[in-house]
Amino acid sequence: MGESKEARENRLDRYKRYYQKHKEKHLARNKEWREENPERVKEVQREWQRKYGREHMKKRREGLIGLHGPDDGDDWQERNREHHLAQKRENTNRRRQEVFMEALEHYGGSPPKCYCCGESIPILLCLDHVEGEGNKHRKENKISHLSQWAKRNDWPDLFRVACHSCNMGAHLNGGVCPHQQAA
Numbered sequence: 001m002g003e004s005k006e007a008r009e010n011r012l013d014r015y016k017r018y019y020q021k022h023k024e025k026h027l028a029r030n031k032e033w034r035e036e037n038p039e040r041v042k043e044v045q046r047e048w049q050r051k052y053g054r055e056h057m058k059k060r061r062e063g064l065i066g067l068h069g070p071d072d073g074d075d076w077q078e079r080n081r082e083h084h085l086a087q088k089r090e091n092t093n094r095r096r097q098e099v100f101m102e103a104l105e106h107y108g109g110s111p112p113k114c115y116c117c118g119e120s121i122p123i124l125l126c127l128d129h130v131e132g133e134g135n136k137h138r139k140e141n142k143i144s145h146l147s148q149w150a151k152r153n154d155w156p157d158l159f160r161v162a163c164h165s166c167n168m169g170a171h172l173n174g175g176v177c178p179h180q181q182a183a
Contacts, residue, residue, distance in 0.1 A: 096145060103127060103147035108161030116177045119163035128162035132175045 003011070019026060034041050104112035104125055113120040115128075127146050129137060137158070143149045150159060162170070162177075170177045 096148065099145075099151055100147040103150050103155075103159075104161055106150075106155050107159050112161050114163040114166055115160045116166040116179050117163060119165075124163050124165075125161050126164055126167055127159045128167045128170070129158060130160050131158070132170075 101112075101122065104122060104127075107127065108115070108125065111120050112122065112125055114125060119125065127150070128134070137143070138146070141149065146159070150156065166177045166179060169179070173181065
């Protein structure tokens with residue numbers, strides 16, 4: 001037969017204690033091996049995904065296992081809901097800001113600047129629809145974050161960088177920035 005449940009638990013407990021005692025050594029050795037064998041790491045990851053990926057994701061969707069295995073469950077998120085939501089908001093905002101800066105640099109150069117007045121302070125800049133009709137475009141395409149949409153669509157030539165003053169001035173002045181009209 002196999003080992004008894006008690007014997008198995010004792011063995012696993014010994015493994016855990018040994019690992020905890022020598023954890024740094026194991027982690028350093030594993031990191032070194034991964035750095036020396038990046039192709040093998042990718043191969044192992046692909047093999048795991050091929051064998052277990054779909055089944056694992058199905059179990060996660062059904063709530064049978066959590067992010068880190070069957071013991072984790074999703075109860076961590078429940079126990080730490082406020083912290084989890086704050087962390088999620090922070091990460092989302094950081095990613096949006098990174099994509100926004102990427103969009104500004106794509107459409108406005110590096111460092112980005114307003115097409116009209118040359119303003120270059122990032123917090124004062126925005127994406128502007130070259131042909132106007134921005135509201136119509138956002139509604140038709142159900143766009144909530146313009147820079148993310150632009151990146152997903154391979155940076156179409158629909159936008160330019162404008163400061164908020166030039167953008168609003170052009171909107172209120174029939175599509176022509178007052179700076180350009182005065183010149």
